[in-house]
Amino acid sequence: MFRRTPIRTKLLSAEVDEWAGRATLDIIGQGAFGQSFNAVQDPDNELSRTYRSMFKPGRVDQILGAIGFLLPQWIVRRLPFLRNDTMQRSSDFLRDFCRSSIESKRKNPEAGLADERDILTVAMRSGGFSDEDLVEQMMTFLAAGHETTATALTWAVYLLSKNPQIQTRLRDEVQSLLPNPLEDPTAIVTSETIEKMPYLNNVCREVLRLFPPAAATMRVAVKDTTICGQYIPEGTTLMISPWAVNGSTELWGSNAGEFNPERWQPNPSGSSAEVMSTNYQYITFLHGPRSCIGQSFAMGEFKCLVAAWVGAFETELQDPDYVPVIKSGITAKPKDGLHVRVRPLAGSPEQ
Template sequence: MTPPKPRSRPDRVSLWRYARLFREDILSAQPARLYRAWMAEFRTPFFRSYLLNQPDLVKTVLKDRPRDFPKSDRVGEGLRPLLGDSVFLTNGATWERQRRIIDPAFEGGRLRDTWGPMWAAGQRAVSRLQDRAGAPVEIEAETSHAAADVIFRTLFSIPIEDEIAQAVFRVFRTYQRSQPILNIAAFIPLPRWLPRFFRADTKAAATRIRSLIRQLTERRMAEIAAGTAPDDLATKIMTTPDPETGQTFSTEEMVDQVAIFFLAGHETSASALAWALYLLATHPEWQTRVVEEAAALSGDFSEMSRLKVSRDVFRETLRLYPPVPMMVREARCPERFRDREIRRGAQLVLSPWHLHRHERLWEIPDAFDPARWATENGRTCAREAYIPFSAGARVCPGAGFAMVEGPLLLSLIARAFEITPAPGDIPEPVAHLTVRARDGIHLILRPRGR
């Protein structure tokens, strides 16, 4: 069974029609030719943008010259009420300082410390799902719960049942569906002094989430001062000084960072895990292999290296359903790509969604085939056309974290349940904050015999 993907729009539509489609869902707003194009130009009365699929151009922007192609402020406009000046939105010296403080918390050696909380969250997720066994389950809601539990346990050493953690999770569900991945600022370059307009429920949810995160941050700062803070990710980040200035994050700066950790670490993981479970449900031969591999899991970190099938399944899920389907950079100076003049200020769109399914790069690009990673084509594309966590200097600092969390939770759930799709339910991918299903993903989970 070929995994579902969005319908593509006709090649030519009016700007007004395109804007409406884009606002509703950026994936189905794009023409099918982008799955074959090396580069595409979009013209509007306000600016020009270019989608880049050619691997060497993607490498130029992300790896070779990242300072010449900073993140576009137009994308950040829609997320700033929640994320403030987090590392996800900043550029230049501010971003470099933030990464110098954040990166040590996600170094390889620290992943061992997060394994225990991840395992506990996975066991708790299995326990919750036992109560839903046998009936159709909207699995995105369940993976959101599990991923949020992982974030709170690893970041603040509290389970999702904590009162503040529960409140953040509930309010974020409102924010998630009300906030499109891009707002009107992505189309029209508005002056910075002009007020931005957001949906009232979106803005209220962002304000409430930040207030709750501030409570957690202030509580942790007090624990650090008293010498009673647990040695988790929050403590590590809040006590790490910038090696160049010696300064640590202020409370407000830490609120910004926690907001993006929750958004990136919860929302993206929940999206990928839900699609991975759906793909196992529709490909029982791979589900069997994951279950066989997971049978001996006992909770020791050393077992992570054995989850090779689960890791390949998760990698393939990230290829087909990259949680962040598009990234936007801005040209700081005039460029020339594929004999086209790129003006200063032009928007350069890097689309994992199209790059990962590019018909001229991948063998059978729309098929679910975790075995592809052992082939010559798979290895080549993994180097040149696979960017689920971005690449280069701005690669997601939590990429290693996600590649431990995803395969582990996938293995624990598949080991506990036989997973099948709900009859007649074929999810339609759409882009909200991440790639989700328009009407959810409905699966039936039946407990396995021991």
């Protein structure tokens, strides 16, 4: 067993959101496409630049979003705004990238296609998708599997920085169960190992309860129905807000606004200590046939990132009195990023 101790007393400044975005882009490259996007080492490559242009919304995006409540999306996308042109060019680039990745795998079977386990290879091997279907699926994974997890990691670092006692307890669990990469860079961490870390699971679920990356989403009623006795005619656009539901004091109690991983701690009977009156009081990934298709992948990725971060760094806010201002866009995250001070940790044998 190794205990990772501070290797320097000087704290280093870091902006979490940018690094998180680059890391998750590299992960989705390996997990979804079986290739390295090299975003951490080279943030200025074309793929990274395209993502930055898509996922850094401004005032115009808010205006277009408001117009979207009044007009069909196909009309909104054709309005003469520069942002629409930027989004279209970025979308075209990513679609071409997906098509070229599919073509490359199909033309090079000797590269080991049958043995690869990335999402694109598995989907191609199934034979259940046309090339354009594959493009649409990979576009979804590129968007949803990158920005949402990066945003979740940003909020995790914020909450752990605000709660050093929780950060320390989580680090103790991580360091006791995971190998030190500085001592054994070839060590393999399996999903079974991650799932056997109860406090990591509690922390991650609580982060996603308090700060679900997708603050709100829309659905359209496909038939006449009712919600809690309220009549909803067919064609009605509904706004579903995980931020509102996950933080409801009616559903979660008077401490709903507090970061409290203990609420997820199993009791001796194996059930959640927080008695959930309904599955629908936790809707970070939504529910039903339109729930997040990548939920399991996203949770596994998120847990690994949080474990890697807390095992490698001690973190505190650059401004101890910092109160985040939320920037709305595809995801909800701190405006102007999250600025922290980190102290790198190194491994030493524990006697």
